[in-house]
Amino acid sequence: MxxxxxxxxxxxxxxxxxxxxxxxxxxxxxxxxxxxxxxxxxxxxxxxxxxxxxxxxVLFAGQETHSRLLAEAIAASPDSATPLQAVAAALDALTATFTDDRREFAARLRTVIADNGELQERAVFKRIGLAGAMTDALRKRGVPDPTASLAAELGIRAFHDAFDLWSDRTDQQALADLTRQTLDELRAAMATLD
Incomplete structure (x- = not known):
């Protein structure tokens, strides 16, 4: 007992x-x-x-906290911040919670999710929820759609791409650095679309 x-x-x-x-x-x-x-x-x-x-x-325990961190950081961004600058500040706040001692755990978590369709589906809903929290926070700053939703989607894409790299134990960069780098790469890619 x-x-x-x-x-x-x-x-x-x-x-x-x-x-x-x-x-x-x-x-x-x-x-x-x-x-x-x-x-x-x-x-x-x-x-x-x-x-x-x-x-x-149990595998998605931090979603509410992550959504709150993202929204609060966007709200706290300077009035002069562009939508992507506000998103970058939000990603900085989120990635600060992912310390290097969590990297091995993150790798195991990714593997568990990748091996199960039900968990993959739930991960997609988490991603949508995080993007929604950022979109709502951007709208509260007066950013219209589709700009708000596009900036949020870009930010979440950057975070998830960087998270995959970071949780790969061969990459030693901090998650914050990888996320900023990935967001910059996506921003540059967007500039080539026209």
Missing amino acids: LSSMARWEPNARERLVRAAVDLFTEQGYDATTVNGIAERAGLTKTTFFRHFPDKRE
């Missing part, structure tokens, strides 16, 4: 995420149960459901 102390430790959410990725990596997504995740984390099934509605959502 688990001690009540183990069930109420403050890092329960992170322990559940790490346990889920460990189990998904070891035995596959379909073979992993909520009970197994909770048990691996040293917690109860009830604690799991306090944090997540199902085992799929």
Whole structure:
């Protein structure tokens, strides 16, 4: 039986995420149960459901926080910032939360998602949600559509492309640097479209 102390430790959410990725990596997504995740984390099934509605959502735990960071950074950008400058500031705020000690974990997470169609679909919804948060924040700054949605989509594309590079353990650049570089490359590519 688990001690009540183990069930109420403050890092329960992170322990559940790490346990889920460990189990998904070891035995596959379909073979992993909520009970197994909770048990691996040293917690109860009830604690799991306090944090997540199902085992799929445990892999997308940071979406609300990421959306908030992006929107707040866009709102805090100087009035003189262009839509892409505001998006770049938002990406800087987001990527600052991805420290190098999370790189190996990110690589494992990418593999788990790539191996499961249901998780790939959920990842697409996360991407849409993050782009939506940036689009809404840009609109609040007075940026009209389609400029707001295009700038947000470009930013999310830059982030995801950079994240894939960063989580590849052979690349040693910081995620913030890779994201800025990727955004610059996309901006340059857009200039060649005419």
